[in-house]
Amino acid sequence: MTSRYQGIIHRYRQRLPVAPDGPVVTLGEGDTPLIELIHLPRRIGRDVRIFCKFEGLNPTGSFKDRGMTLAVTKALEAEARAIICASTGNTSAAAAAYAARAGIACFVLIPEGKIALGKLSQAMMHGAAVIQIRGNFDDGMRLVQEVAQDLPVTIVNSVNPYRLQGQKTASFEIIEALGGAPDYHALPVGNAGNITAHWIGYSEAAGKMTKACALCAGDCAYLAAPFADSRPVMLGYQAAGAAPFLRGAFVDHPDTVATAIRIGHPVSWEQAWTASKESGGWFAEVTDAEILEAQKLLAGTEGIFCEPASAASVAGLLKDLERNTIRPGATVVCTLTGHGLKDPDTAIAQSTPPVTVDAERKAIERIIRSHSES
Ligand code: AN7
Numbered sequence: 275m276t277s278r279y280q281g282i283i284h285r286y287r288q289r290l291p292v293a294p295d296g297p298v299v300t301l302g303e304g305d306t307p308l309i310e311l312i313h314l315p316r317r318i319g320r321d322v323r324i325f326c327k328f329e330g331l332n333p334t335g336s337f338k339d340r341g342m343t344l345a346v347t348k349a350l351e352a353e354a355r356a357i358i359c360a361s362t363g364n365t366s367a368a369a370a371a372y373a374a375r376a377g378i379a380c381f382v383l384i385p386e387g388k389i390a391l392g393k394l395s396q397a398m399m400h401g402a403a404v405i406q407i408r409g410n411f412d413d414g415m416r417l418v419q420e421v422a423q424d425l426p427v428t429i430v431n432s433v434n435p436y437r438l439q440g441q442k443t444a445s446f447e448i449i450e451a452l453g454g455a456p457d458y459h460a461l462p463v464g465n466a467g468n469i470t471a472h473w474i475g476y477s478e479a480a481g482k483m484t485k486a487c488a489l490c491a492g493d494c495a496y497l498a499a500p501f502a503d504s505r506p507v508m509l510g511y512q513a514a515g516a517a518p519f520l521r522g523a524f525v526d527h528p529d530t531v532a533t534a535i536r537i538g539h540p541v542s543w544e545q546a547w548t549a550s551k552e553s554g555g556w557f558a559e560v561t562d563a564e565i566l567e568a569q570k571l572l573a574g575t576e577g578i579f580c581e582p583a584s585a586a587s588v589a590g591l592l593k594d595l596e597r598n599t600i601r602p603g604a605t606v607v608c609t610l611t612g613h614g615l616k617d618p619d620t621a622i623a624q625s626t627p628p629v630t631v632d633a634e635r636k637a638i639e640r641i642i643r644s645h646s647e648s
Contacts, residue, residue, distance in 0.1 A: 282305075282344075285305070299347045306332060322606060325607045336368065338368035345428075345436045346372040346378075358380070359382055364616070369382060369402065373402065374401055382403070385411055392615055393617075411537050415541060438470055438542075455479070458600060460608045463546065463557065466542035469549055473549035480503065486549040486552065506553065511559070512557060512560070519546070534612060568588040581620075629641065
């Protein structure tokens with residue numbers, strides 16, 4: 275009997291569509307910390323408990339690893355030799371890593387100049403064929419779906435239902451950590467796969483059907499052994515410049531500093547609406563300034579460095595708390611989808627630049643003194 279953690283498939287095999295003993299492509303994803311914010315609730319003077327599920331601590335630095343372990347395991351099961359995705363960055367990083375691990379080829383389509391540096395470096399280091407397109411994510415997504423019809427490549431974007439199956443495990447971990455589902459769950463929304471996946475997970479855990487699940491068709495075996503009494507209200511937060519769920523229609527020229535969610539034609543459009551409605555939740559939008567402010571607040575006061583898109587969940591929650599749309603005394607989980615190190619350029623651009631001094635004791639002392647005086 276070993277206690278070594280071996281990833282979400284090993285951990286939740288009975289609740290995932292995998293063979294009982296087939297080979298698994300894993301990097302030990304999942305089991306991420308649920309960190310309670312201690313300063314922020316006090317600072318805003320609200321009666322609320324806020325927990326951050328820090329998905330940036332997955333092997334490639336984002337929640338995508340949960341979906342990718344399953345998508346690539348299933349691709350191998352089907353004897354695929356190559357995977358392909360369009361990506362704003364994190365999917366390409368995860369796909370490249372899991373493809374390397376599986377020994378298969380990986381093609382990634384990314385919008386030229388609009389992906390964070392860390393993510394680009396990951397796809398390159400893991401040996402993916404990196405194709406920059408003169409277009410945005412939505413163009414890439416369309417192209418991927420077109421070429422996969424004729425060529426032997428398996429799509430590992432979240433149109434692949436195994437991606438959502440893997441990502442639903444984050445809700446299982448949250449329920450186990452809290453001893454039940456939270457009252458609210460806040461997520462940044464781009465392609466809308468993750469909010470859908472979480473709702474599927476919460477629903478299965480509570481033994482409740484959801485129409486958001488493409489695999490379910492009403493007779494889901496995973497509903498048989500519930501381990502939660504309730505499901506949370508799902509809160510989906512979008513960047514104002516890329517907010518199709520707020521406009522009620524696709525957006526053709528999405529733009530935001532949070533490049534991860536610079537998406538105007540989300541593929542899980544219907545499912546995410548279903549998840550939102552079934553949960554009694556809503557979508558809201560946050561400006562780039564609010565996103566960056568939340569990112570800085572988390573880093574500077576709670577010690578948690580997430581990427582801009584991830585901070586949209588906290589920025590949105592702060593807005594909803596201000597509007598009094600969150601029930602007093604509630605427990606809220608915010609998913610921090612990716613690590614701050616993914617996007618060093620944006621972090622540095624909004625931080626106080628370092629001071630440069632001569633390598634002398636006096637210079638350092640002067641700085642320390644002026645700090646303690648202020
Ligand atoms: C950090 O990598 O779509 O609503 O191609 O990287 O499930 O799309 C990334 C999405 C939130 C949005 N936070 O999740 C991609 C990609 C981060 C992300 C989202 C993404 P979905």
